[in-house]
Amino acid sequence: FEPITVGIAIGAASALTGYLSYKDLYCRFAECCRSERPLNASALKQDLEEKLFGQHLATEVILKALTGFKNNKNPKKPLTLSLHGWAGTGKNFVSQIVAENLHPKGLKSNFVHLFVSTLHFPHEQHIKLYQDQLQRWIRGNVSACAGSVFIFDEMDKLHPGVIDAIKPFLDYYEQIDGVSYRKAIFIFLSNAGGDLITKTALDFWRAGRKREDIQLKDLEAVLSVGVFNNKHSGLWHSGLIDRNLIDYFIPFLPLEYRHVKMCVRAEMKARGSAIDEDIVTQVAEEMTFFPKDEKIYSDKGCKTVQSRLDFY
Numbered sequence: 001f002e003p004i005t006v007g008i009a010i011g012a013a014s015a016l017t018g019y020l021s022y023k024d025l026y027c028r029f030a031e032c033c034r035s036e037r038p039l040n041a042s043a044l045k046q047d048l049e050e051k052l053f054g055q056h057l058a059t060e061v062i063l064k065a066l067t068g069f070k071n072n073k074n075p076k077k078p079l080t081l082s083l084h085g086w087a088g089t090g091k092n093f094v095s096q097i098v099a100e101n102l103h104p105k106g107l108k109s110n111f112v113h114l115f116v117s118t119l120h121f122p123h124e125q126h127i128k129l130y131q132d133q134l135q136r137w138i139r140g141n142v143s144a145c146a147g148s149v150f151i152f153d154e155m156d157k158l159h160p161g162v163i164d165a166i167k168p169f170l171d172y173y174e175q176i177d178g179v180s181y182r183k184a185i186f187i188f189l190s191n192a193g194g195d196l197i198t199k200t201a202l203d204f205w206r207a208g209r210k211r212e213d214i215q216l217k218d219l220e221a222v223l224s225v226g227v228f229n230n231k232h233s234g235l236w237h238s239g240l241i242d243r244n245l246i247d248y249f250i251p252f253l254p255l256e257y258r259h260v261k262m263c264v265r266a267e268m269k270a271r272g273s274a275i276d277e278d279i280v281t282q283v284a285e286e287m288t289f290f291p292k293d294e295k296i297y298s299d300k301g302c303k304t305v306q307s308r309l310d311f312y
């Protein structure tokens, strides 16, 4: 090698390392988007397995969906997940885990956006305004960070007109007005289909079969009748389903007494207190369970565990 070439190579390398370390340093203090950063699939798996109780199907599908999407350098459309299930079964909780694994600041990240239908889009007469605002918001944020995450809670209460406003972004377009939405992630949460998921879980229980033996295919047919063909479920009206814009339907099973106990223990641990099994039992027993005769599933899932624990 001649000295000049080597010199240029070293110069280029140091300039590059200088740039990289400057960027690293910058990102240590300010939040950087880093859409290209690979997903740490084992960290996500560990988070889901350790923190999310009683949801073997959701754990499996979410892991598969996210690793597949993030490993794909050239996705043809944004990833759209639709989470269904009874109240307090972990839909918001899982969205938070997913958000944290994509952007370390989780729900506090500038690249993660949570919308709650009854809070952000409450008035039917303002639909036009919501549509414009939402489209501008999504466009602005995806332009700033291709890997932005948008979470829509209470999807079953969202006016179909508002869903219509996001529909173009979920489709297979390469670009819309110069912006590509293909690396973004949309997560929809709803209670639609919760009763049918519960019914399937109950049928398994009554037949003496294990909850963990419930497979996705056992629920797909049920969900397709209950959610896809149910004209009151919001999702149907929106045409999101007929146009195949939802990549994964993710069922959340109703939580049992033992899962509620696990939630109490997790909450005690999070508060830094020692785990007192007497209190765990007392809190779990204060919850109400259904159906009336068998009393298997908590009607609020783990939702009120935190506030109940405050009494002890």
Ligand SMILES: Nc1ncnc2c1ncn2[C@@H]1O[C@H](COP(=O)(O)OP(=O)(O)OP(=O)(O)O)[C@@H](O)[C@H]1O
Pocket (backbone or CB within 6 Å): 051, 052, 053, 054, 055, 085, 086, 087, 088, 089, 090, 091, 092, 093, 094, 189, 190, 191, 255, 263, 301, 302, 303
């Ligand atoms: N499966 C679960 N595993 C561990 N913790 C859970 C689970 N489900 C619920 N929790 C706990 O209960 C809290 C409330 O649950 P979450 O908000 O996720 O319910 P949800 O399914 O979104 O309910 P809703 O449909 O009413 O919005 C969570 O913050 C979490 O602490």
